[in-house]
Amino acid sequence: xxxxxxxxxxxxxxxxxxxxxxxxxxxxxxxxxxxxxxxxxxxxxxxxxxxxxxxxxxxxxxxxxxxxxxxxxxxxxxxxxxxxxxxxxxxxxxxxxxxxxxxxxxxxxxxxxxxxxxxxxxxxxxxxxx
Numbered sequence: 001x002x003x004x005x006x007x008x009x010x011x012x013x014x015x016x017x018x019x020x021x022x023x024x025x026x027x028x029x030x031x032x033x034x035x036x037x038x039x040x041x042x043x044x045x046x047x048x049x050x051x052x053x054x055x056x057x058x059x060x061x062x063x064x065x066x067x068x069x070x071x072x073x074x075x076x077x078x079x080x081x082x083x084x085x086x087x088x089x090x091x092x093x094x095x096x097x098x099x100x101x102x103x104x105x106x107x108x109x110x111x112x113x114x115x116x117x118x119x120x121x122x123x124x125x126x127x128x129x130x
Contacts, residue, residue: 028058038067046075091119103128 022029032054040047052070056063091114100110102125109128117123 022057026059030056032056032065038070041077044077046077048073048075091115095119095121099124099128 019029035052035054036050038049038052038054040049049067049070049072053068055066055068057066058064091111095114096107096110099105099114099121100107103110103113105113105128110124113124113128114121117127
């Protein structure tokens, strides 16, 4: 199992030689199967890695984890006394004008609808016309 994970990681010698070398150094490696995500929290943000390959490495009694691959996304966290501020979706002014015109609303209402629909023009217009 660890052999397969070693073959898929960059920068690590491939094959049984790498596994033997690690075992000679007193390292035990084990792939952690079915990992959905890994989360790293800092004082002001959360980093989430979806669908990574994770290996547990034990060396001299210390347990280390190696995380490779996956899709990385960041989320802001609330800072003392302040709520988390979601990042604004980059929406072109031309889309805002079009939605405002089609739904007969203000530009700010159109922008909010586009942010809520993640930039989908049709969804934004339909939500405003309801």
